[in-house]
Structures are given as C-alpha cells and as structure tokens.
Amino acid sequence: MKKKLLSAVIAGFMAATPVMAELTFSALSYRTGAYGNNGIPFADGYLDYFTLLQERDGGIGGESIRVIECETAYNTEKGVECYEATKGEGVLSYSPLSTGITYQLIPKATADGIALHTMGYGRTSAKNGQIFRNVFNFPANYWDGASVGIKHLLDINNGDIKGKKVALVYHNSAYGKEPIRTLEELSKKHGYELMLLPVDHPGQEQKSQWLQIRREKPDYVLMWGWGVMNPVAIQEAVNIRYPMENFIGVWWSGSENDVLPAGDKATGYKALAFHAVNSDFPIFDDIKKYVVDTGKAAGAGDQVGTVLYNRGMYNAMLITEAARKAQEIAGKSNISQADMIKGFEALEMTDARMEELGLGGFGPSFSVSCENHGGDGMVAVAQWDAGAAKWSIVSDFQASDMSVIQPLIDEDSGAFAAENNLSPNCS
Amino acid sequence: MFYREAGDFSTTYREDSQTFPIKFDRYRYYAVLIIAFAIIPFLLNDYWVNAIFLPFLIYSIAAIGLNILTGYCGQVSLGTGGFMAVGAYATYKLMTAFPEVSMVVHILLAGGVTAFVGVLFGLPSLRIKGFYLAVATLAAQFFLVWLFNRVPWFYNYSASGQINSPERTLFGIPITGANTEPWAVYLFCLVFVTISAVVARNLTRGAMGRKWMAIRDMDIAAEIIGVNPLTAKLSAFAISSFFVGVSGALFFSVYLGAVEVGEVFGINKSFLVLFMIIIGGLGSIFGSFAGAAFLVLLPVLLKNVLVTGLGWPTDLAAHLEFMIVGFLIIVFLIVEPHGIAQLWRVAKEKLRLWPFPH
Numbered sequence: 001m002k003k004k005l006l007s008a009v010i011a012g013f014m015a016a017t018p019v020m021a022e023l024t025f026s027a028l029s030y031r032t033g034a035y036g037n038n039g040i041p042f043a044d045g046y047l048d049y050f051t052l053l054q055e056r057d058g059g060i061g062g063e064s065i066r067v068i069e070c071e072t073a074y075n076t077e078k079g080v081e082c083y084e085a086t087k088g089e090g091v092l093s094y095s096p097l098s099t100g101i102t103y104q105l106i107p108k109a110t111a112d113g114i115a116l117h118t119m120g121y122g123r124t125s126a127k128n129g130q131i132f133r134n135v136f137n138f139p140a141n142y143w144d145g146a147s148v149g150i151k152h153l154l155d156i157n158n159g160d161i162k163g164k165k166v167a168l169v170y171h172n173s174a175y176g177k178e179p180i181r182t183l184e185e186l187s188k189k190h191g192y193e194l195m196l197l198p199v200d201h202p203g204q205e206q207k208s209q210w211l212q213i214r215r216e217k218p219d220y221v222l223m224w225g226w227g228v229m230n231p232v233a234i235q236e237a238v239n240i241r242y243p244m245e246n247f248i249g250v251w252w253s254g255s256e257n258d259v260l261p262a263g264d265k266a267t268g269y270k271a272l273a274f275h276a277v278n279s280d281f282p283i284f285d286d287i288k289k290y291v292v293d294t295g296k297a298a299g300a301g302d303q304v305g306t307v308l309y310n311r312g313m314y315n316a317m318l319i320t321e322a323a324r325k326a327q328e329i330a331g332k333s334n335i336s337q338a339d340m341i342k343g344f345e346a347l348e349m350t351d352a353r354m355e356e357l358g359l360g361g362f363g364p365s366f367s368v369s370c371e372n373h374g375g376d377g378m379v380a381v382a383q384w385d386a387g388a389a390k391w392s393i394v395s396d397f398q399a400s401d402m403s404v405i406q407p408l409i410d411e412d413s414g415a416f417a418a419e420n421n422l423s424p425n426c427s
Numbered sequence: 428m429f430y431r432e433a434g435d436f437s438t439t440y441r442e443d444s445q446t447f448p449i450k451f452d453r454y455r456y457y458a459v460l461i462i463a464f465a466i467i468p469f470l471l472n473d474y475w476v477n478a479i480f481l482p483f484l485i486y487s488i489a490a491i492g493l494n495i496l497t498g499y500c501g502q503v504s505l506g507t508g509g510f511m512a513v514g515a516y517a518t519y520k521l522m523t524a525f526p527e528v529s530m531v532v533h534i535l536l537a538g539g540v541t542a543f544v545g546v547l548f549g550l551p552s553l554r555i556k557g558f559y560l561a562v563a564t565l566a567a568q569f570f571l572v573w574l575f576n577r578v579p580w581f582y583n584y585s586a587s588g589q590i591n592s593p594e595r596t597l598f599g600i601p602i603t604g605a606n607t608e609p610w611a612v613y614l615f616c617l618v619f620v621t622i623s624a625v626v627a628r629n630l631t632r633g634a635m636g637r638k639w640m641a642i643r644d645m646d647i648a649a650e651i652i653g654v655n656p657l658t659a660k661l662s663a664f665a666i667s668s669f670f671v672g673v674s675g676a677l678f679f680s681v682y683l684g685a686v687e688v689g690e691v692f693g694i695n696k697s698f699l700v701l702f703m704i705i706i707g708g709l710g711s712i713f714g715s716f717a718g719a720a721f722l723v724l725l726p727v728l729l730k731n732v733l734v735t736g737l738g739w740p741t742d743l744a745a746h747l748e749f750m751i752v753g754f755l756i757i758v759f760l761i762v763e764p765h766g767i768a769q770l771w772r773v774a775k776e777k778l779r780l781w782p783f784p785h
Contacts, residue, residue, distance in 0.1 A: 029741065031741065031742030031745070032742055032745045032746060036742075040742075069734075069740075069741045070734075070741060071730075071734075071741035071742060071744065071745045073745065075690070076683065076685075076687070076690060076691060077482070077683070077691070080477060080478075080683065081477070081478040081727065084473050084474040084477040084478050085474055085478060085731075087473070088472075088473075088474065099587075100589075100687050100690055103587065103589055103591070103685045103687075104683060104684065104685050107591075107604065107605030107684060107685075108605055108684075110605060111605035111606050123587070172576060172689055173588070173687050173689060173690060174587035174588055174589045174687050177586065177587055177588045178586065178587060180586070181586045198576070200689060201689050201690060201693065299742075408586075412586055415585075419591065419593045420593065420594065420604075420605075421594075
C-alpha cells in the first residue's frame with residue numbers, strides 16, 4: 001500500500017511519457033490572477049487556431065498537432081516550472097506571453113536549443129538573430145511600438161512636437177521599462193519632454209499617478225500596461241477628464257476588456273496594433289464551423305474575434321507557418337526542435353500566403369532572416385469607439401525609426417553577448 | 428521497540444548533549460544525509476531539480492532564517508521578501524563586480540550584507556512589539572523593493588531593470604547560468620541547506636537560542652534574569668537575515684537566473700515564508716523543512732495530478748489548487764495548531780512507547 005502510494009506520488013510529480021509521433025507545441029497561458037482578463041482571450045485564440053488546423057486539415061503537413069497547456073498565472077516561477085515540465089516532451093516552440101518569463105527562458109531555451117517566439121513582447125534586442133539564435137520577436141517589438149507611437153504624435157502635430165510633454169504610464173516591471181530607453185532617445189531627437197509614471201504590480205491603485213497627470217497636464221499619455229492595470233488606468237483617465245484621443249496604449253493595452261469597463265467615456269482612446277483588430281476575415285467562418293460549432297473551442301468560446309483573441313490566433317498562425325517552413329527545409333514532416341528554429345529563421349509571410357490562409361491583410365508581410373529576427377516593425381494606431389463597441393485602425397501601418405532603434409539593439413544585444421561570451425554568427 | 432533511549436548509554440557529556448540522543452533517530456538522520464548527498468544526485472533531471480528540489484531547498488533556508496527570528500525569538504517579521512531581495516541584489520553586484528571570486532564567497536558575503544540590513548530594520552524591535560513590529564518590517568519589505576526598482580545602480584543600469592546571473596563555475600563546474608547540470612546545482616544548494624540547518628540547530632540549542640526563547644516567552648522576565656534584550660533581539664535579526672539573505676542569493680543566482688524584484692520578492696514571498704513556518708511549526712528546524720515541503724510540493728503535486736493525470740482544464744485546476752491548499756492549511760491548523768513539527772513530536776512520543784502504550 002505504502003509503495004503504491006509512493007509510486008502514485010512519484011508518478012504525480014513526473015510529467016507524462018513523451019509521444020514523439022506528433023508535432024508538440026506549448027501554450028504557457030494564464031487564465032487566473034490579475035492578468036487573467038487579458039490572458040484568457042489570447043490563450044483561447046492561440047489554442048483555437050491549433051484546433052482548427054487539426055480538425056480541418058488533420059494537422060500540419062500530415063502530422064497531427066498536440067498542444068500542452070500550462071497555467072503560469074503570469075508568474076515567473078510557475079513559468080519556469082511549466083517550461084521544465086514540458087520541454088522533455090519535444091515541444092517545438094515556446095511563447096510565454098510574459099516578458100518576465102521570457103527573460104527567464106532565453107538562457108534556458110538557448111542551452112536546450114528550443115525556439116522562443118515572443119510576438120510583440122520579450123527582450124527587444126532579440127531582433128538581432130546573430131546573437132539570439134533561437135529567439136524570435138517578429139513582427140514588431142516594444143521599441144517599434146514606442147517609435148511609431150511618437151511618429152503618430154508627430155503626424156497629428158504636423159511633424160513638430162518640440163516642447164510638448166509626453167507622460168509614460170508603465171507597469172513597473174521589465175515589460176513596462178522596455179520602451180523607456182527608446183523614448184528617451186527619441187525625446188533627444190524630437191525635443192519633447194518625457195515624464196515617467198511607474199505603476200506597481202498589479203496596478204489596481206493608480207490614484208497618485210493620475211493625480212500627477214491632472215496636475216502637470218502632459219499633452220500626451222502613453223501607456224505600457226497589462227492585466228487589471230489597463231481598465232483601471234482608462235477609468236482614471238476618464239475620471240480626470242483627460243482627453244481620450246491624447247491617450248495611447250501599447251498593443252497590450254488595447255483590447256475590449258480594457259476599455260469596456262470605462263463605458264461611453266472611453267471613446268477616442270487609442271492603442272497601437274501590429275495586426276488587424278476586427279473579425280471580417282474568412283478564417284473566422286472556418287473557426288466557427290470547425291471549432292466553435294463542434295464544441296471544441298478553448299475556454300468559454302465567447303472571445304472569438306476580439307483583439308486579443310485575434311492576436312493569439314495570429315501568434316499560433318505564425319508558429320504553424322514556421323513549422324510548415326521547417327518541414328519544407330528538413331524535407332520531412334516530423335520535425336525536430338532544431339528544424340523548428342531553422343523554420344522560424346526562414347519564415348516568409350507574403351500577402352498571397354495570408355490570403356490563402358483566409359487572413360488577407362490581417363498583418364503585414366515580412367520575412368525573417370538570421371540578421372533580423374524581428375520583422376519590419378510595421379505598426380498602426382487603432383481607436384476605440386464605445387458606441388459601436390469596436391476598435392478600428394485609424395492610421396497607416398508605418399515602420400519604426402530604425403536610425404534610433406538599431407544602435408540600441410546593437411548595444412543591448414552586445415551586452416548580452418559579452419555577459420554570455422557569445423560572438424555574433426549566422427552559420 | 429526500536430525507537431527508545433534504553434540500551435543507548437552516553438558515556439561522555441558530548442554524547443549526552445548530541446542533537447539526536449536516540450540511536451534510531453541518529454541513524455535515520457545519517458540515512459537522510461546519505462540519500463540526499465549520494466543517491467538523489469544520480470536520479471535527477473532538469474524538471475526534478477528546477478520544479479521541486481531547488482525551490483524546496485532554498486525555501487527551507489529562508490524558513491530556517493525566519494524561524495530563528497519569529498519562532499525562536501518571537502519577533503514577527505513581514506520583511507522576508509525584502510531581505511531575500513537584499514541577498515539577491517548583493518550577490519548580483521558582487522558577482523558582476525568580482526567575477527573571479529568564488530560563488531561561495533559571494534553568497535556568504537550577500538548573507539552578511541543582508542544581516543547588516545536586517546539589524547538596521549531590527550532596531551525598531553527594541554521599542555515596539557507584536558503587530559507594531561510586523562508593520563515596521565512590512566515597511567522594510569516595501570522600502571527595499573522600491574529601492575531596488577528605483578536606483579539603477581543596483582541593476583547595473585540594464586534597460587529592463589532586471590538582474591541576470593552570468594555563468595560562474597565552482598571547481599570548473601558551472602553552477603549559475605544556463606549550462607548547469609542538475610546534480611551540480613542541487614549539491615551546491617544542498618551543502619548550503621545542510622550547513623544552515625546544522626548551524627541553526629546548534630545555535631538554538633545553545634546559550635544564544637535560550638536567550639532568544641527567553642525573550643520570546645516573556646521579555647521582561649528575561650531582562651530580569653540577565654538577558655540583554657538589545658543583543659538578543661539584534662543577534663536574532665542579524666542571524667535570521669543572514670540565512671534569509673543566503674536563500675535570496677541562491678534563489679536568484681542558482682534557481683531563477685533572472686529576477687525582477689517587484690514580482691519575485693514582493694509581499695507574497697514574505698507571506699509564503701511566514702506560512703511555511705506557521706504550518707511547519709514555529710520554533711523548530713524540522714518544521715522549517717516540513718513547511719517548505721508542504722507549500723512547495725503540494726501545488727506542484729496537485730497540478731500534475733489534476734492537469735496531467737486527470738486532464739482537467741488548467742484554469743480549473745489552478746483555482747482548485749488554491750482551494751485545496753487553503754483548505755488543507757486550515758485543516759492542519761485546526762488538527763494541530765503547532766504545525767507539522769508537533770505532529771512529528773507526537774509521533775515520536777508514540778513510537779517511544781510502542782508497542783506497549785500504557
């Protein structure tokens with residue numbers, strides 16, 4: 001009896017035995033905690049796309065798909081536990097949807113030779129693929145976001161923002177601190193004054209920050225927020241009657257869940273976007289037919305077509321396209337973790353391919369190379385209309401200011417290379 | 428029958444005052460050490476080390492540290508997370524400033540720095556007690572986290588505000604960074620845990636521990652019989668913070684490798700370690716281990732049973748995990764308010780009489 005119990009306990013700690021005859025992906029998701037309101041739609045979209053490929057096409061290139069979901073609660077310790085628990089199962093790529101967990105996983109995944117795809121988050125300098133061989137952050141990163149945010153301000157001010165005051169309300173973590181360097185450099189170039197307002201985890205208490213905004217009256221407010229911090233900030237902005245069209249969030253602060261609690265007054269709030277934010281694409285008919293109507297939708301199945309659902313789906317799409325590319329390069333359908341990295345590195349998203357997938361015009365076309373793991377950084381601005389309860393893109397997709405960002409990337413990736421005794425190479 | 432004093436004669440004072448006076452206990456202790464040092468390292472893989480053994484060992488050191496302060500000396504502290512952060516940032520600054528010095532030295536020095544900071548924040552304990560002291564240590568928690576976030580010097584001006592532990596070796600074997608072997612980091616932490624536990628156990632059995640316990644039980648009476656509250660309380664703060672600092676240093680450099688202070692060393696960490704010693708047993712070294720094991724292993728076990736074993740949705744399992752762990756904590760405290768260590772003590776009493784209880 002005792003032995004039985006012991007072996008049951010040991011079996012409990014061990015993960016299930018590996019099954020190698022299928023393509024295994026991981027979903028380090030979070031559906032609980034202070035970030036669950038944003039984690040749930042993303043995870044649903046991510047999982048539903050894999051389910052769609054499995055149900056409609058029978059997998060990728062004839063191989064069936066297995067996705068292992070693991071709850072991280074946006075917590076780095078749990079994220080590491082999830083990574084260690086799943087990596088032995090031949091997982092092809094990790095996307096932790098957390099900058100903190102990404103920083104943990106970069107050295108581990110590099111040592112294990114597993115690809116990390118951090119789409120629009122994570123360590124920005126991973127764009128330099130000569131040093132971060134297995135880390136990919138296409139199609140856009142935080143510094144692109146910061147740069148395009150400032151470009152948008154330039155556009156609406158006829159190219160001159162000298163002397164304007166720009167406040168950055170940010171999550172006081174690695175994630176929120178990422179854009180500061182870029183914004184500082186850009187302020188030197190364009191002559192605006194930058195004001196930094198950190199908000200501590202989880203972000204429910206922001207009275208003092210918004211009091212300061214009320215007092216100092218910055219012309220524009222940028223926000224790097226996530227989870228419960230977003231709706232609180234937007235509500236506070238409404239409370240102090242801050243002009244919403246001058247309030248711009250990063251793409252992680254631009255979902256329906258963030259603006260709906262503030263009601264009608266949130267109309268005009270802007271957020272950056274690197275993909276379409278509406279649901280008028282043929283792929284949603286397939287998702288409805290093969291996933292939602294068959295009862296296979298992840299979560300409650302009520303998030304289809306929301307901004308973060310779309311982003312999760314887009315992320316899964318890029319990963320599966322990379323897997324297809326890897327199959328093509330390796331010349332076999334059952335690819336290894338090393339093949340997957342090559343697939344990511346050779347990924348080419350063309351408009352024609354997006355059209356084929358039922359996602360024509362959903363995101364920018366770009367190609368990945370060893371030198372550039374970050375895509376072209378095409379970002380647009382979306383605006384919220386509370387009356388129609390809809391986000392819509394209000395600007396063109398435009399590229400970031402690489403003359404400012406590239407030196408920062410070189411500097412930061414160089415520092416990482418020096419810390420870890422790496423030399424840049426592409427072979 | 429086999430667990431008894433009878434027949435085990437001590438012929439020297441040394442033997443008479445040893446930690447484990449009962450032969451069976453002593454052999455069990457040696458057996459645990461042999462298994463931990465000579466057998467487990469061969470059975471380890473990355474998952475077992477990173478998900479189970481490292482957190483368990485490192486939290487054990489933190490729990491031993493807090494137990495000295497709260498369990499033995501009676502000074503409630505909610506600043507454990509902040510003191511762990513001091514240990515972590517001290518190692519980071521040391522290991523990046525002096526790469527050629529051994530990690531062992533850095534971690535001990537980090538413990539020393541934390542001891543100093545602990546004494547500083549322990550000063551109010553000479554005037555205030557109980558809940559008021561808890562609030563003062565809470566201030567330490569928030570102040571320290573704020574400080575490490577605010578002053579870029581602490582994180583070497585990195586863009587993300589995170590600290591990352593570069594690779595360092597001991598006898599040519601990497602123990603920090605990404606290319607570590609599971610057995611190496613396990614043994615490295617195990618050595619620290621073993622030494623911490625032995626030192627703490629002997630400190631608490633000696634004159635110093637008696638002074639702490641006198642202060643805990645009634646400080647006025649202790650003062651009257653000649654215990655100096657200044658040295659007793661401050662030594663408890665210093666030694667406790669030393670262990671907590673060592674655990675924070677290991678937590679950052681060996682276990683996580685990259686740390687963001689607000690998330691990793693927040694108030695939650697202080698509560699977690701406090702719960703460990705309450706559940707494990709206040710004023711018991713064994714209790715520190717038992718509490719750490721309970722709160723580190725149970726969530727992992729539940730997650731694996733519910734998600735991997737039964738295939739339930741991850742969010743349902745995560746919520747259930749909270750409920751089950753919370754429920755078990757309440758059950759434990761109702762059944763045995765003095766923690767797991769007391770259960771162990773009762774079991775030993777029963778064993779001593781077995782099989783002829785009277």
